[in-house]
Amino acid sequence: MIDATTLLVIVLMAGVTYLTRIGGYVVLRNRRLSARAAAVMEAAPGCVLISVIAPAFVSRNPADLLALAITLVAATRLSMLPTVLIGVASAGLLRHLIG
């Protein structure tokens, strides 16, 4: 039911995440961050998220690329649920139609 390596990854994830939560309070509370350091921290989550989904942007399947473009436009104006539904439906339909 619980794999040892999986458990290790989960515990380590939980540990580093808790360190980020208390780190700002413990270490940074009486310091002023440089503008650069703050800019890097602001940019970090977006940089990681876009890197994780980068393979979708260079798919060789035109149906997938078109569906991604539709999803991207949906994400700029709609909330989570409609965007996910539009993304899934457009990928399913376009793969069926264009292959």
Added chain:
Amino acid sequence: MSISQAVEAAGDGSGSEFRRGVASCAPVLLGTIPYALVLGAQATQKGLSTVELSMMTGLNFAGGSEFAAIQLWTSPPHIVLIVAITFLVNSRHLLMGAALAPFLRDLPRRKVFPALFFMCDESWALGLADARQRAAAGITPAFSPRYYMGAALAMYLTWVGFTTLGAVLGPMLGHVETFGFDMAFPAVFLVLMRGMWTSMAAARPWLVSLVVAALFYLFVPGAWYVAAGAVSGLVAAWLMAGDA
């Protein structure tokens, strides 16, 4: 109801402070549910059991990093990659904790450390906005721990509960990739990024990450594209910080 109206309506009773926190978090909870279900369902596709997924969301409680971990999940998982990515996705907590720190000054550490375990984007934003509003209205102490915990626990229970439900329902959906369900991931990530969007200038490092990650994905075997994309974006953010 705006936060200031809620402050006036709630009075000082501690039970009502907790309820006020839950109530102001309610609209956010509705938006969280589909995203939690998707995470749970995708985790089972990657071979995690329901118990493992519940442990991940219950102990870690940081959705963006959990989505990244599941997307990168292999059997066996790359321990260093996933832990490093978790740290990078959650590094914003450092800034969030620092911003909240002035309002936590009067609380004993035995209360602060457990409270910070429940600091997510939503509970942080609500707690900080409420404290600033109360400070402006001359209410002391400005930070209401029970309001914050109301919002934070509502978020926590919703997140862990609905990711677990997604994991339970996941196997019933079968192999969802064939119906386009894999597009749920880019969709979730793009909506998360829209929420982080401030300006075109601030988003330039993201573009650097995208281009470098895509090139690594095409030309370098393995999962190095995530680390390469993330690091190049951070370097770009450092270099661009002067003129952004």
